[in-house]
Amino acid sequence: MPVTNIKHAFWSGVRDGWPYIVVVVPFATLFGVVAIEAGLTLAQTLTFSILVIAGASQFAALQLMLENAAISFILAAALAVNLRMAMYSAALAPHLGNAALWQRILIGYLNFDQSYILSVAKYENEPDMLITAKVAYFMGVALTIAPLWSLFTYFGVRVGSVIPVDLEVSFVLPIAFLSMVAPMIKSPAHIAAAFVSIITALALAGLPAGSGLLIAAVCAMATGVIVETVLEQKT
Amino acid sequence: MNYTQTEIWLIIGLMAIGTFAIRYSFLGIIGSRRIPVLIERMLRFTPVAVLPGMVAPLVLWPTDAINGVTMVHLSAAFAALLAAYITRKVIWGMLAGLVVFFSPVIITLP
Numbered sequence: 001m002p003v004t005n006i007k008h009a010f011w012s013g014v015r016d017g018w019p020y021i022v023v024v025v026p027f028a029t030l031f032g033v034v035a036i037e038a039g040l041t042l043a044q045t046l047t048f049s050i051l052v053i054a055g056a057s058q059f060a061a062l063q064l065m066l067e068n069a070a071i072s073f074i075l076a077a078a079l080a081v082n083l084r085m086a087m088y089s090a091a092l093a094p095h096l097g098n099a100a101l102w103q104r105i106l107i108g109y110l111n112f113d114q115s116y117i118l119s120v121a122k123y124e125n126e127p128d129m130l131i132t133a134k135v136a137y138f139m140g141v142a143l144t145i146a147p148l149w150s151l152f153t154y155f156g157v158r159v160g161s162v163i164p165v166d167l168e169v170s171f172v173l174p175i176a177f178l179s180m181v182a183p184m185i186k187s188p189a190h191i192a193a194a195f196v197s198i199i200t201a202l203a204l205a206g207l208p209a210g211s212g213l214l215i216a217a218v219c220a221m222a223t224g225v226i227v228e229t230v231l232e233q234k235t
Numbered sequence: 236m237n238y239t240q241t242e243i244w245l246i247i248g249l250m251a252i253g254t255f256a257i258r259y260s261f262l263g264i265i266g267s268r269r270i271p272v273l274i275e276r277m278l279r280f281t282p283v284a285v286l287p288g289m290v291a292p293l294v295l296w297p298t299d300a301i302n303g304v305t306m307v308h309l310s311a312a313f314a315a316l317l318a319a320y321i322t323r324k325v326i327w328g329m330l331a332g333l334v335v336f337f338s339p340v341i342i343t344l345p
Binding site for chain 2: 022023026027030038039040041047048051053054057058060061063066068074075077078079080081082083084086088089090092093097101105107108109111112168169170172174175178179181182184185189190193194195196197198201205212217218220221224228229
């Protein structure tokens with residue numbers, strides 16, 4: 001494989017990845033602001049963004065920490081938000097499963113929404129890509145987005161340190177969650193799952209923080225799968 | 236927030252390990268074996284199953300609101316949901332929600 005083609009694949013990943021700046025920058029900034037207001041230190045907030053690189057789950061963990069939930073519940077709920085990435089991993093495996101071990105580990109670390117979505121689309125459009133080019137493309141996307149995520153978390157911490165406390169910053173969390181989940185609602189099954197999740201979570205709000213949410217999530221997932229299956233059989 | 240520094244670091248560390256394990260799973264340990272259809276379906280529903288249940292109590296019983304939920308909270312939540320749903324873009328939802336929520340503050344700015 002000529003080096004130029006690897007470079008070419010990498011740069012086309014960079015080109016496809018950079019428009020996501022408009023999502024990553026405000027979102028990362030917001031995480032920095034909310035985390036510092038919640039009481040995390042600069043080091044903790046930055047480490048969180050650098051190691052986890054998953055907005056929704058970082059916000060979810062933060063919210064449950066604000067509610068003083070048990071650590072096991074925090075982990076269960078926040079990691080449940082990330083479970084969809086196991087699906088990304090499965091979708092990438094046929095394309096990247098034969099890459100070197102260190103490359104697969106790096107891909108695992110950087111396997112987030114945008115890198116997965118763009119890469120799988122690219123591999124399906126260009127089935128002739130060699131594995132080296134596929135890895136290079138993935139890295140082009142991921143290495144455009146991941147550093148910005150950390151950088152603007154830091155920026156958010158700086159901003160958060162000067163925002164007056166009487167602004168009700170914590171309500172930014174539900175606004176962020178609603179904005180994240182709304183575009184994911186694509187079918188009646190999604191609506192049913194979301195609805196069951198809301199009703200169950202509200203009904204179980206009296207349980208220890210985080211535990212009602214876990215029960216709600218399991219009920220909602222089951223609902224989604226059942227509704228989807230039933231609708232498929234009808235058509 | 237009521238955790239020791241060690242506990243906070245523990246949460247972050249375990250989140251990092253757990254998230255990596257999820258992301259790496261099929262790329263590494265399980266190899267290129269196909270994921271069972273039922274499991275794949277359930278995985279696809281996880282964000283839609285977790286996030287609404289998390290958001291509903293936050294909207295109805297806001298954490299730091301002194302006087303409880305107000306029209307401002309509800310309008311901001313609705314604006315975010317509507318904008319993100321129509322545009323299918325996270326960013327527009329957040330902008331709409333934030334503008335509505337902080338509009339009382341913005342208006343009083345000198």
